[in-house]
Amino acid sequence: MSEALTAAAPVVAVAVPVHRRGWRQKVAPWLMLAPSLALMLYAFVLPMLTFFEYSFYTFRRGKLIEEFSLTTYRRFLFDAYYQTIVLDTLWMAALTTVLALAIGYPLAYALWRLERPWMKRWLSLIIFSPIIVSVVVRSYGWIVLLADQGPVNWALKGLGLTNGPVSLVFNLTGVVLSLAHVFLPFVVFPIYSSMTRIDPALREAAMDLGAGWARTFRSVTLPLTLPGVVAAVQIAFTLALGAFVTPAMLGGGRVLVLPLQVYNATSDINWPVAAVGGLVLLVIAILVVALCNRLLKYSEA
Amino acid sequence: MTPDVEFKNVSKVFGSHTAVDNISFTVPAGSFFSLLGPSGCGKSTTLRMTSGFEFPDRGEIFISSENMAGVAPYRRPTNMVFQRWALFPHMTVFDNVAFGLTVDRLPRAAIRTRVGQALELVGLSPFADRKPRQLSGGQMQRVALARALVKRPKVLLLDEPLGALDLKLRMQMQLELKRIQREVGTTFIYVTHDQGEALTMSDQIAVMNNGRIDQLASPQEIYDHPATRFVANFIGNANLLPVEVESAAADAATGLATVSMGGLAFPTSVAQKPADRRGWIAIRYERIRLGEAARAMPIQMQGRIRDAIFAGSTVHYLMILEPSGIEITVEAGHDGISRPLPQGSLVDVGWEPGVTRLFGDV
Ligand SMILES: Nc1ncnc2c1ncn2[C@@H]1O[C@H](COP(=O)(O)OP(=O)(O)O)[C@@H](O)[C@H]1O
Ligand SMILES: [Mg+2]
Numbered sequence: 245m246s247e248a249l250t251a252a253a254p255v256v257a258v259a260v261p262v263h264r265r266g267w268r269q270k271v272a273p274w275l276m277l278a279p280s281l282a283l284m285l286y287a288f289v290l291p292m293l294t295f296f297e298y299s300f301y302t303f304r305r306g307k308l309i310e311e312f313s314l315t316t317y318r319r320f321l322f323d324a325y326y327q328t329i330v331l332d333t334l335w336m337a338a339l340t341t342v343l344a345l346a347i348g349y350p351l352a353y354a355l356w357r358l359e360r361p362w363m364k365r366w367l368s369l370i371i372f373s374p375i376i377v378s379v380v381v382r383s384y385g386w387i388v389l390l391a392d393q394g395p396v397n398w399a400l401k402g403l404g405l406t407n408g409p410v411s412l413v414f415n416l417t418g419v420v421l422s423l424a425h426v427f428l429p430f431v432v433f434p435i436y437s438s439m440t441r442i443d444p445a446l447r448e449a450a451m452d453l454g455a456g457w458a459r460t461f462r463s464v465t466l467p468l469t470l471p472g473v474v475a476a477v478q479i480a481f482t483l484a485l486g487a488f489v490t491p492a493m494l495g496g497g498r499v500l501v502l503p504l505q506v507y508n509a510t511s512d513i514n515w516p517v518a519a520v521g522g523l524v525l526l527v528i529a530i531l532v533v534a535l536c537n538r539l540l541k542y543s544e545a
Numbered sequence: 546m547t548p549d550v551e552f553k554n555v556s557k558v559f560g561s562h563t564a565v566d567n568i569s570f571t572v573p574a575g576s577f578f579s580l581l582g583p584s585g586c587g588k589s590t591t592l593r594m595t596s597g598f599e600f601p602d603r604g605e606i607f608i609s610s611e612n613m614a615g616v617a618p619y620r621r622p623t624n625m626v627f628q629r630w631a632l633f634p635h636m637t638v639f640d641n642v643a644f645g646l647t648v649d650r651l652p653r654a655a656i657r658t659r660v661g662q663a664l665e666l667v668g669l670s671p672f673a674d675r676k677p678r679q680l681s682g683g684q685m686q687r688v689a690l691a692r693a694l695v696k697r698p699k700v701l702l703l704d705e706p707l708g709a710l711d712l713k714l715r716m717q718m719q720l721e722l723k724r725i726q727r728e729v730g731t732t733f734i735y736v737t738h739d740q741g742e743a744l745t746m747s748d749q750i751a752v753m754n755n756g757r758i759d760q761l762a763s764p765q766e767i768y769d770h771p772a773t774r775f776v777a778n779f780i781g782n783a784n785l786l787p788v789e790v791e792s793a794a795a796d797a798a799t800g801l802a803t804v805s806m807g808g809l810a811f812p813t814s815v816a817q818k819p820a821d822r823r824g825w826i827a828i829r830y831e832r833i834r835l836g837e838a839a840r841a842m843p844i845q846m847q848g849r850i851r852d853a854i855f856a857g858s859t860v861h862y863l864m865i866l867e868p869s870g871i872e873i874t875v876e877a878g879h880d881g882i883s884r885p886l887p888q889g890s891l892v893d894v895g896w897e898p899g900v901t902r903l904f905g906d907v
Contacts, residue, residue, distance in 0.1 A: 443631060445627045445631035448598055448627070448631070449625070449631040449633070451619050452596060452619070452623075452624055453619075453648060454645050454696070455619060455644075463633075468634070543635075
């Protein structure tokens with residue numbers, strides 16, 4: 245399939261006469277898209293179709309039964325075990341998104357308001373740093389930081405905020421903290437970019453009309469940066485949905501989210517459960533993206 | 546009248562560049578005051594210091610006799626109409642205009658009435674529910690005006706508010722602005738680089754040049770009696786002609802000095818006393834008479850027509866004066882019947898002594 249596409253490409257390019265530019269302009273984008281389309285087809289569409297097929301089979305006593313059935317779907321929808329996994333996944337993604345926003349928005353604001361270019365550069369680098377570091381290294385870092393005898397707990401106790409150690413790792417807290425950390429750049433930069441698009445005269449106009457800093461922020465800056473916030477939510481939420489390594493390492497086996505469940509199912513060669521799990525993830529992601537796009541359109545109207 | 550705004554020796558420096566250089570002026574309450582000058586001469590900076598977005602490095606600013614040092618923009622009795630209007634894109638016309646009043650926590654009913662009145666004033670009542678991007682440039686301009694006026698400021702500051710409109714609309718808005726100013730009686734400080742705008746609307750014009758005020762006077766005074774060469778050049782069309790100064794001291798009776806050009810001596814009114822014998826006179830294109838009319842003038846010479854440019858209501862003649870050989874441009878009215886004077890012909894040229902202004906050689 246992919247070979248046919250790429251092979252056809254040069255033939256088309258040669259056959260176009262120079263003067264028929266209109267036609268050529270129509271074809272050129274497709275030519276450039278061809279490699280990625282081929283890749284998508286091979287690595288995404290075909291596996292998805294296979295998955296789709298498998299999702300209608302059942303797995304019983306270690307055996308795959310290749311007969312059409314909706315059993316696996318039914319189990320995902322109505323079995324409390326799977327329901328919990330889906331809800332936990334959504335909960336974790338939501339918490340992560342909220343935390344990333346809570347930290348990321350002020351950071352974006354600071355980055356926007358900083359006057360000196362060198363300060364801007366350093367702050368950008370700091371915001372970028374989590375994705376420069378390997379996920380494994382970063383996760384171990386968080387484990388050390390958040391451990392019962394780690395510096396965070398030590399500081400909490402030192403400040404007299406707690407008596408015993410607070411469990412911050414090998415549970416949902418650790419996973420959410422670590423994920424929010426790595427998603428920061430994906431949250432900060434869309435928001436920052438929506439801030440730079442605001443005409444500086446708008447804030448001056450608000451102040452000129454009697455609004456102080458807080459009122460100006462609430463009535464002008466915040467509403468006009470909502471598109472950036474929605475984009476950030478979209479990215480953070482969908483990334484959190486698919487996160488695998490971080491929940492595996494920092495969840496300590498206590499945070500069972502869909503990607504982990506899918507992984508476990510594949511290692512049990514339980515293809516139908518893995519397939520339905522994957523499809524559920526995909527559907528949730530699509531719904532979130534669609535919902536966000538709706539919000540975006542609404543906020544721009 | 547009490548001054549509404551007073552600048553006392555105000556300077557503003559950006560880095561090494563002096564944007565506003567030791568300016569002083571007063572704006573009488575209720576007047577239409579224009580800051581006129583080319584781009585980059587410090588008009589916006591002056592306006593922004595009045596509104597509190599910039600603070601002067603030296604000098605003091607008073608609004609209603611109150612020193613504005615350290616007073617934030619939102620505490621000043623001024624409101625601004627911004628250069629590109631700066632309407633809040635996510636709010637309706639109504640909410641834009643109401644913004645300043647909701648910030649002041651006025652009762653809802655009072656806000657409704659006042660916004661209604663303001664929209665009425667600018668003729669936008671039917672557009673209250675629209676978003677800014679559903680409006681034309683002229684309408685956005687009116688919203689910006691209503692939004693600022695609804696706060697009933699002592700002083701309204703306008704930064705080239707008509708700059709983004711096309712010519713026809715600009716002319717129409719000039720009249721409208723003047724009407725609104727008369728109706729509300731607020732002091733307007735109006736920034737523009739368009740001399741026509743300043744001349745038609747203002748009670749007083751401050752002509753700025755390189756951060757300084759070259760002249761502050763009524764439109765007629767500025768047009769008829771420019772104080773510097775810059776003002777003569779910037780406003781209207783003027784010939785700047787080199788002259789020999791015969792007697793710089795103005796004659797006690799007439800107030801005129803005597804200069805000569807190509808050996809021909811004649812009187813002129815004085816703007817600046819030249820330091821030595823070299824000086825310049827400025828004379829507007831349309832103040833020079835030709836032919837029959839010239840022969841009735843106290844000052845007469847002759848000139849050869851090098852070129853005639855027809856411009857509809859007027860004809861511009863490029864001429865060489867004789868015997869001095871100096872080049873001048875003359876704007877003569879066109880009556881719709883006669884032909885322009887032919888090229889190469891020698892015609893009489895004349896003017897009144899009062900229409901030329903003498904400047905020093907700097
Ligand atoms: N915030 C600023 N920082 C640096 N230079 C500025 C700033 N604002 C204005 N200037 C400079 O000051 C001068 C006057 O600017 P401005 O008052 O905006 O002129 P105008 O409104 O008459 O065109 C210009 O040379 C401009 O580049
Ligand atoms: Mg300006």
